[in-house]
Amino acid sequence: MRYKVPYNYLPFEFKDTRNIFKEWSKLIKSTDFTLGKFVEKFENQFSKFCGVKYCISTNNGTDALILALKSLKIGSGDEVITVPNSFYATTGAIVAVGAKPIFVDCDERYQIDTNLIEHKITKKTKAILPVHWAGASPDMKKIMKIAKKYNLYVVEDACMGIGGRISNKHPGTIGHVNAFSLHPLKSLNVMGDGGMIVTNNTKIYQWVKKYRNHGMINRDQNEIWGVNMRMQPLQSIVAIENLKKLNKVISTRNKNANYMDKKFKDMKPYVITPKRLNNNLETFSLYMVLVKKRDLLLKYLISKGIEAKIHYPIPLHKQKAHINSNYFKNEKFPVVERHAKKLITLPMHQYIKPKQIDYISACIKQFYN
Numbered sequence: 001m002r003y004k005v006p007y008n009y010l011p012f013e014f015k016d017t018r019n020i021f022k023e024w025s026k027l028i029k030s031t032d033f034t035l036g037k038f039v040e041k042f043e044n045q046f047s048k049f050c051g052v053k054y055c056i057s058t059n060n061g062t063d064a065l066i067l068a069l070k071s072l073k074i075g076s077g078d079e080v081i082t083v084p085n086s087f088y089a090t091t092g093a094i095v096a097v098g099a100k101p102i103f104v105d106c107d108e109r110y111q112i113d114t115n116l117i118e119h120k121i122t123k124k125t126k127a128i129l130p131v132h133w134a135g136a137s138p139d140m141k142k143i144m145k146i147a148k149k150y151n152l153y154v155v156e157d158a159c160m161g162i163g164g165r166i167s168n169k170h171p172g173t174i175g176h177v178n179a180f181s182l183h184p185l186k187s188l189n190v191m192g193d194g195g196m197i198v199t200n201n202t203k204i205y206q207w208v209k210k211y212r213n214h215g216m217i218n219r220d221q222n223e224i225w226g227v228n229m230r231m232q233p234l235q236s237i238v239a240i241e242n243l244k245k246l247n248k249v250i251s252t253r254n255k256n257a258n259y260m261d262k263k264f265k266d267m268k269p270y271v272i273t274p275k276r277l278n279n280n281l282e283t284f285s286l287y288m289v290l291v292k293k294r295d296l297l298l299k300y301l302i303s304k305g306i307e308a309k310i311h312y313p314i315p316l317h318k319q320k321a322h323i324n325s326n327y328f329k330n331e332k333f334p335v336v337e338r339h340a341k342k343l344i345t346l347p348m349h350q351y352i353k354p355k356q357i358d359y360i361s362a363c364i365k366q367f368y369n
């Protein structure tokens with residue numbers, strides 16, 4: 001089915017690839033196929049863009065999260081506090097390093113409920129891993145305050161937050177070591193997988209850079225046992241091209257999302273938009289609202305050619321992977337559980353036209369009438 005309002009914007013984004021091919025032919029001539037100057041160029045540009053000292057690119061966002069946790073020596077016996085409403089990779093990364101994920105419920109903005117964090121801190125807690133879920137940001141000020149009080153690290157999962165702002169800071173620049181993803185449906189994307197870590201800590205930077213590349217200091221010398229989590233140079237070129245457009249992408253998405261929000265103002269209690277904070281510029285990686293009769297509405301919208309989705313119908317603590325791992329016994333997260341039944345994600349990207357937004361809102365109105 002060809003959608004009237006498609007969710008997938010990649011065909012529009014990559015309509016004109018002339019610059020990318022031009023740079024790719026330079027790369028091919030240089031044969032700089034593992035790390036090298038194209039990758040370094042992207043790392044320098046990204047750290048400058050978000051105002052941090054160091055950026056280390058990786059193969060994907062999941063690797064970035066794993067590296068970030070490893071760089072803080074978090075592993076077996078440690079606990080990491082995070083949310084049960086995220087993509088699998090957030091918890092997957094905690095488990096991958098051997099640590100135990102500890103969940104905290106979310107608030108009505110779908111972000112970690114900072115009032116509940118302190119209850120979950122134990123002697124084993126090493127870090128808080130907040131997620132910039134959907135591209136909105138949690139209360140990072142409060143999270144940093146709690147972390148300071150209990151001497152914990154903060155690792156931001158800013159995979160969806162690239163190009164957003166919290167006051168004048170970038171998501172992913174507030175915690176100690178922070179992770180981003182360049183997956184095709186993130187606000188900054190490549191043609192496949194990519195990711196990065198940023199930090200202001202020189203020691204951590206040096207360790208991550210080494211570990212990402214086998215622990216080598218040069219071709220003949222290996223200082224620590226490491227892995228290969230390098231970004232592909234072909235992708236770093238795509239990232240450089242898209243970074244040029246990122247601020248424009250974010251401002252267009254905000255214009256579109258504000259227009260959609262306005263349409264929903266008089267549709268309470270059928271459609272409830274999350275509170276938008278003045279000091280938080282969102283990336284709208286996901287435009288999510290809470291709706292009545294969600295599953296029927298989803299079907300209806302799809303029948304009308306609107307490619308709506310759900311992120312996600314089953315929260316992480318209810319996934320088999322988690323239940324089978326025996327991390328805890330039937331803990332309840334009432335807000336996340338309620339949201340999982342009511343959330344719907346509407347197509348909301350930089351290529352949506354006001355007319356399409358009018359159409360979405362008209363269809364939703366029609367459904368409830």
Ligand SMILES: *Cc1c(COP(=O)(O)O)cnc(C)c1O
Nearest residue numbers: 060061062087089159160181183
């Ligand atoms: C996409 C995403 C990831 C994983 O990133 P990949 O690049 O797909 O590995 C992790 N956390 C969140 C919140 C994400 O949205």
